[in-house]
Amino acid sequence: MNVQFKKGVLEICVLVLASREDRYGYELAVMISEKFEVAVGSVYPLLNRLTQEGLFSTYLQESKEGPPRKYYRLTEPGWHYMRGLIDEWNVFTEAVNEIIEEGLRP
Amino acid sequence: MTIKDQYLGELNHLLHVIPSEQRQELLLDYELHFQMAMENGQPEEQIAHELGDPRVIAKELLLGYRVHQAETKQSPVRVSRAVFSAVSLGFFNLIFMLGPYLALMGILFSLWVVVVVLWATPVLLLADWAINETFPLTAVLSVCALIAGLALLAGVGMTKLTKGLLSMTMKYLKWNTRVVRVVKEK
Numbered sequence: 001m002n003v004q005f006k007k008g009v010l011e012i013c014v015l016v017l018a019s020r021e022d023r024y025g026y027e028l029a030v031m032i033s034e035k036f037e038v039a040v041g042s043v044y045p046l047l048n049r050l051t052q053e054g055l056f057s058t059y060l061q062e063s064k065e066g067p068p069r070k071y072y073r074l075t076e077p078g079w080h081y082m083r084g085l086i087d088e089w090n091v092f093t094e095a096v097n098e099i100i101e102e103g104l105r106p
Numbered sequence: 107m108t109i110k111d112q113y114l115g116e117l118n119h120l121l122h123v124i125p126s127e128q129r130q131e132l133l134l135d136y137e138l139h140f141q142m143a144m145e146n147g148q149p150e151e152q153i154a155h156e157l158g159d160p161r162v163i164a165k166e167l168l169l170g171y172r173v174h175q176a177e178t179k180q181s182p183v184r185v186s187r188a189v190f191s192a193v194s195l196g197f198f199n200l201i202f203m204l205g206p207y208l209a210l211m212g213i214l215f216s217l218w219v220v221v222v223v224l225w226a227t228p229v230l231l232l233a234d235w236a237i238n239e240t241f242p243l244t245a246v247l248s249v250c251a252l253i254a255g256l257a258l259l260a261g262v263g264m265t266k267l268t269k270g271l272l273s274m275t276m277k278y279l280k281w282n283t284r285v286v287r288v289v290k291e292k
Contacts, residue, residue, distance in 0.1 A: 025135050026142040033156075041157035044135040045166040052174045067141035070134060 010036060010046060012089060015055065015074060015082040024061075024069035047072060055081055109150040110140045113160055120164035124171050132167050165195045176276055182211070185272045192279055207275065214268060221264050224257035 013032060017023055029043040050056050055078030062068045074082065107115075114133060121129050136157065143153045157163065169191040176184040186207075193204050228250035235246045 026139050029139065039156070039158035039162075040139075041136070041160075041163045042166055044132075044139075045163065045170050048132065048135070048167065049170045049173075052170065066145040067138055069142075070138055 012085045018072050018074045019082060022071040022073045024071050109154050113154045116160045117164055121167060169195055173279060180272050185275055188279055217264055221260045224253060224260055227253045
């Protein structure tokens with residue numbers, strides 16, 4: 001996938017993934033890197049940036065099996081930010097789809 | 107030393123400019139990632155490979171840190187550091203980002219020099235009057251008042267301009283840093 005496409009899109013995905021339930025870093029890193037072919041290690045700087053901007057809060061929790069997990073929780077501002085991004089995304093994709101459909105119509 | 111220790115050690119070393127507490131927080135993500143992946147039966151070497159080059163990751167983390175530092179307290183030094191971090195990460199072409207940025211800072215600096223000179227002028231004029239008394243005091247004072255007024259206006263204007271330019275740079279920087287590196291070879 002084109003690098004330019006990925007700008008911002010990954011941000012939406014991470015936010016949405018964490019919106020239903022709190023997710024731990026490893027889980028997010030693996031999910032994102034599988035879908036978008038990004039280096040696993042660079043998902044963490046993204047999470048970190050979003051945390052610094054107050055869109056995520058984090059907490060550490062022991063787990064029964066394996067090492068403790070660092071959970072990312074979507075904050076109230078994070079939720080609003082996500083809604084805004086999704087709206088923008090929908091307007092954008094609708095416009096692109098319209099043009100594609102009209103362009104390919106026989 | 108295991109590959110995991112090597113990897114984390116290198117990351118720690120590369121991030122030495124970040125205060126210890128914050129650095130440990132950043133490293134924890136990678137520490138836990140290793141632990142979790144090993145728990146899932148992945149060999150350390152493969153985990154390190156999938157995570158990617160620690161030098162690139164360190165740059166990304168450092169940029170996040172710099173941008174945050176520059177945002178919490180905007181100063182020319184902090185903003186410049188963030189810009190340099192971004193350039194070193196390859197977000198920006200040297201000529202297209204750093205060139206104009208340095209030129210802009212150069213212009214800003216020389217304008218500030220003018221402001222400082224304006225501020226100093228009344229003081230120097232008064233000192234000159236005290237020593238030489240070439241011109242009458244009333245003439246000296248009115249010229250001083252005029253220049254001081256100009257200096258005050260220029261100072262306020264320049265402060266606004268500087269702040270505006272710095273926050274513009276930050277906005278541009280933040281907008282550009284929302285990129286996540288892609289895997290080159292698969």
